Amino acid sequence: xxxxxxLKSMAVAVAGxxxxxxxxxxxxxxLVQDGISAELPDLVAVRNGEPIAMFRKGIEALGGMQSFxxxxxxxxxxxxxxxxxxxxxxxxxxxxLVGEVVRQALAAGAKEVLVFDHTLSDWKTTYKVSGTxxxxxQAGGKMILADEKKFYINQKNVKALKLQETDVFKPLLEAxxxxxxxxxxxxxxxxxxxxxxxLMGNVWDRRIMHRSDLNQCIAEMLFYTKPTLNIIDAYxxxxxxxxxxxxxxxxxxxxxxxxxTDIVAADVAATKIIxxxxxxxxxxxxxxxxxFGKSDITKLNIARLEA
Amino acid sequence: MKNKYRLIIVxxxxxxxxxxxxxxxxDQSWLTKGWLKLxxxxxxxxxxxxxxxxxxxxxxTLEAAVNNLTLILAQDVGVAVNILLVMLLLAFCCxxxxxxxxxxxxxxxDIIDFFSSxxxxxxxxxxxxxxxxxFKTPLNLKKTRYCILAVAFITLLGGWVVVWxxxxxxxxxxxxxxxxxxxxxxxxxxxxxxxxFFLLALIVLVVWKRRIFCTAICPAGTLLGxxxxxxxxxxxxxxxxxxxxxxxxxxxxxxxxxxxKAIDNERCLRCLKCLGMCPNLKFLGIFKKQFNPKIEARxxxxxxxxxxxxxxxxxxxxxxxxxxxxxQMQACYKAAKSVPCxxxxxxxxxxxxxxxxxxxxxxxxxAKCTACQLCVAHCVGQVLKPAxxxxxxxxxxxxxxxxxxxxxxxxxxxxxxxxxxxxxxxIRQLDLAQKKRWRIGMANITxxxxxxxxxxxECGACAEQCPTGALQMIAGTNGARMPQLNAxxxxxxxxxxxxxxxxxxxxIIVKPxxxxxxxxxxxxFFKKQRSGSEERNKSKEWLL
Ligand code: SF4
Ligand code: SF4
Ligand code: SF4
Numbered sequence: 001x002x003x004x005x006x007l008k009s010m011a012v013a014v015a016g017x018x019x020x021x022x023x024x025x026x027x028x029x030x031l032v033q034d035g036i037s038a039e040l041p042d043l044v045a046v047r048n049g050e051p052i053a054m055f056r057k058g059i060e061a062l063g064g065m066q067s068f069x070x071x072x073x074x075x076x077x078x079x080x081x082x083x084x085x086x087x088x089x090x091x092x093x094x095x096x097l098v099g100e101v102v103r104q105a106l107a108a109g110a111k112e113v114l115v116f117d118h119t120l121s122d123w124k125t126t127y128k129v130s131g132t133x134x135x136x137x138q139a140g141g142k143m144i145l146a147d148e149k150k151f152y153i154n155q156k157n158v159k160a161l162k163l164q165e166t167d168v169f170k171p172l173l174e175a176x177x178x179x180x181x182x183x184x185x186x187x188x189x190x191x192x193x194x195x196x197x198x199l200m201g202n203v204w205d206r207r208i209m210h211r212s213d214l215n216q217c218i219a220e221m222l223f224y225t226k227p228t229l230n231i232i233d234a235y236x237x238x239x240x241x242x243x244x245x246x247x248x249x250x251x252x253x254x255x256x257x258x259x260x261t262d263i264v265a266a267d268v269a270a271t272k273i274i275x276x277x278x279x280x281x282x283x284x285x286x287x288x289x290x291x292f293g294k295s296d297i298t299k300l301n302i303a304r305l306e307a
Numbered sequence: 308m309k310n311k312y313r314l315i316i317v318x319x320x321x322x323x324x325x326x327x328x329x330x331x332x333x334d335q336s337w338l339t340k341g342w343l344k345l346x347x348x349x350x351x352x353x354x355x356x357x358x359x360x361x362x363x364x365x366x367x368t369l370e371a372a373v374n375n376l377t378l379i380l381a382q383d384v385g386v387a388v389n390i391l392l393v394m395l396l397l398a399f400c401c402x403x404x405x406x407x408x409x410x411x412x413x414x415x416x417d418i419i420d421f422f423s424s425x426x427x428x429x430x431x432x433x434x435x436x437x438x439x440x441x442f443k444t445p446l447n448l449k450k451t452r453y454c455i456l457a458v459a460f461i462t463l464l465g466g467w468v469v470v471w472x473x474x475x476x477x478x479x480x481x482x483x484x485x486x487x488x489x490x491x492x493x494x495x496x497x498x499x500x501x502x503x504f505f506l507l508a509l510i511v512l513v514v515w516k517r518r519i520f521c522t523a524i525c526p527a528g529t530l531l532g533x534x535x536x537x538x539x540x541x542x543x544x545x546x547x548x549x550x551x552x553x554x555x556x557x558x559x560x561x562x563x564x565x566x567x568k569a570i571d572n573e574r575c576l577r578c579l580k581c582l583g584m585c586p587n588l589k590f591l592g593i594f595k596k597q598f599n600p601k602i603e604a605r606x607x608x609x610x611x612x613x614x615x616x617x618x619x620x621x622x623x624x625x626x627x628x629x630x631x632x633x634x635q636m637q638a639c640y641k642a643a644k645s646v647p648c649x650x651x652x653x654x655x656x657x658x659x660x661x662x663x664x665x666x667x668x669x670x671x672x673x674a675k676c677t678a679c680q681l682c683v684a685h686c687v688g689q690v691l692k693p694a695x696x697x698x699x700x701x702x703x704x705x706x707x708x709x710x711x712x713x714x715x716x717x718x719x720x721x722x723x724x725x726x727x728x729x730x731x732x733x734i735r736q737l738d739l740a741q742k743k744r745w746r747i748g749m750a751n752i753t754x755x756x757x758x759x760x761x762x763x764x765e766c767g768a769c770a771e772q773c774p775t776g777a778l779q780m781i782a783g784t785n786g787a788r789m790p791q792l793n794a795x796x797x798x799x800x801x802x803x804x805x806x807x808x809x810x811x812x813x814x815i816i817v818k819p820x821x822x823x824x825x826x827x828x829x830x831x832f833f834k835k836q837r838s839g840s841e842e843r844n845k846s847k848e849w850l851l
Binding site for chain 2: 045047083084085120121122125129187188189190191206207208209210211212213214215216240241243244245246247249250254256258269272273275282297302304
């Protein structure tokens with residue numbers, strides 16, 4: 001790190017802390033206004049704001065980024081950046097949001113923040129066209145390449161029924177904090193792509209998952225990589241022709257965001273936003289049965305915030 | 308090096324060679340679209356490729372013909388003409404400097420020659436004193452090279468680049484370089500066997516007779532030779548020459564005739580190795596004749612040569628017309644009135660491969676591509692493979708040309724690179740919007756293999772990747788959603804084939820098609836399908 005970079009990141013850190021501490025007050029206020037106890041909610045839903053504003057509001061309700069990222073920790077963020085299409089097409093997680101998460105993670109004291117996806121289109125163009133590369137680098141994070149088999153190491157899990165071994169992205173296993181940052185969209189094969197489905201980008205061979213009961217395999221991904229935090233970008237959602245989408249006609253502006261540590265609950269909330277029944281997306285139930293979260297969100301403490 | 312002229316040539320050649328190699332390795336448009344544009348054969352074939360716009364009949368549908376016409380008008384043929392003229396003019400003004408500093412294959416031969424002359428020098432030293440050096444009049448092989456050039460041109464007029472494909476120095480350099488400089492990507496692209504064989508042949512030729520390829524075989528060299536033959540600035544020997552033979556010994560082109568004390572400026576490659584060796588050898592003034600006029604032998608139009616010429620022209624026309632794969636296919640289409648023919652002919656089978664977007668049709672590509680491998684080296688999706696490489700599926704034919712192979716990649720939706728780098732006119736440059744609808748193949752689902760049918764579990768790997776929405780998952784027959792293809796939207800990009808998890812034979816394979824056409828516009832298509840877009844966030848109620 002040269003001096004300029006250092007100064008820059010210091011400035012970002014200071015600004016970040018300032019913002020978060022200011023937000024803390026407002027968030028706490030609004031929580032009180034909404035009549036929710038000061039106890040931290042299980043799931044936060046934010047709506048009607050720009051992605052960055054919604055995220056700031058939402059994360060504050062969960063105690064701020066510092067309750068997930070401790071100083072000197074290594075943070076890895078997995079947005080969904082599968083296709084070489086622009087943000088308006090909603091095939092990839094909103095780049096501004098990715099940038100903001102990176103910024104906040106750094107502000108919370110993270111040693112380094114890495115961002116990756118095992119892209120489906122050519123990685124170079126995808127990182128660029130999606131706008132993620134620029135946003136992440138501006139925020140002080142690092143985009144890393146996940147396009148070669150040598151970056152993955154073999155992992156086994158006897159508890160899994162179908163996916164008993166798979167090659168997992170190495171930096172992900174080495175990180176202290178794993179932030180799952182999916183975008184909510186329609187998906188031809190799995191009906192819906194969101195938090196749990198996003199984990200498929202953590203492994204090298206996805207073909208085998210399609211080959212041997214896709215829904216079971218998607219749920220079993222959680223044996224290998226369990227996110228610390230799930231942030232669902234539902235600002236723009238793709239409601240047809242997913243996960244790639246054909247044009248902006250497939251996209252609707254919904255302006256929602258879900259944040260939760262419970263990946264199952266987060267995905268259930270997502271089904272409500274996109275308008276699917278829970279049993280249309282079977283892997284959510286499977287994940288619950290494997291013990292990765294609760295699907296009955298009516299029993300959860302949900303904070304609903306207007307950004 | 309004592310010879311300062313030679314020093315300049317060597318320096319220029321080194322830089323030029325490195326640039327040419329880099330153009331195959333680095334993704335820089337000033338190299339691929341700039342530097343390599345100086346090569347004369349691609350410009351030549353590009354000019355001839357533009358003639359095809361005149362024969363609209365060669366396209367099955369009017370739409371295809373119109374597309375083709377607009378495409379050709381967009382190609383920079385004018386630039387190609389200009390570059391070609393400049394190169395020929397340069398050869399007329401000062402000789403074949405092209406061959407010593409611009410032609411990468413020429414420089415490659417000089418490199419091989421450098422090593423082989425070391426070996427030769429060693430042998431010479433060992434055998435020193437054993438015999439007196441005897442200078443024979445060097446081989447001229449005029450007929451050979453004129454024949455090759457004539458056949459090359461006439462087949463080109465017939466629309467077929469076959470001779471250039473085999474002998475063009477730039478294209479063959481490309482084939483060699485793909486193997487040499489692109490080691491890292493060799494596993495992805497596969498070995499260009501023709502390149503390997505050509506390199507071996509070239510080594511044999513160089514060790515045997517140094518740059519005989521350039522003076523007797525290379526059609527581009529012959530063309531330049533014709534320009535420099537009676538050019539403005541010639542190399543010559545003065546009458547004071549004592550025929551010591553030093554100059555003739557270094558000359559790789561073997562164009563110094565010591566018995567007549569003259570230099571054949573038609574074959575002289577302007578390597579300038581001889582210059583500075585002897586004061587009797589130098590550039591003559593502008594338009595000055597050589598000391599011994601005998602060497603300026605004209606091409607005597609004897610009856611024999613007339614017969615020769617006639618026969619050659621005939622062979623060329625026959626070859627160009629009858630065996631041109633493109634023309635053959637046209638005849639085939641006309642007879643069958645449907646595309647493709649039901650019983651494939653041999654040619655059609657050879658043409659059964661997926662050609663790069665912008666090639667028009669596999670047959671046209673076979674007829675127009677000189678196989679320089681530049682597109683292979685630069686394919687973003689790494690799906691372009693040299694002839695004979697790649698995996699076969701039940702639809703692929705002989706893969707007798709550069710073709711797309713979707714086993715480990717797909718043609719990127721946001722890419723039109725191959726057309727941009729292709730300088731021969733074989734792959735026409737499509738603009739990105741056009742490329743996104745440009746059909747190069749057609750997906751084909753074998754439901755008996757598809758996971759959603761055989762196992763009854765969800766899959767949709769194909770639909771997930773399909774950029775056009777041509778694949779949709781619909782209610783299946785075995786519990787899980789199964790893929791359905793809308794052929795009107797499919798562009799044959801192979802994303803689905805690459806993704807399909809069923810191995811070894813995939814449940815979805817892209818089949819080659821006979822003619823590339825524009826597929827339906829997906830945006831329009833889905834707009835028509837959908838009516839009234841509901842805004843989910845209209846309601847004041849929380850959705851969850
Ligand atoms: S358009 Fe397709 S075939 Fe051509 S370079 Fe790009 S990926 Fe390769
Ligand atoms: S169906 Fe297959 S080949 Fe056709 S456009 Fe879709 S992904 Fe490409
Ligand atoms: S990818 Fe292959 S197995 Fe999967 S749905 Fe498509 S055709 Fe069937």
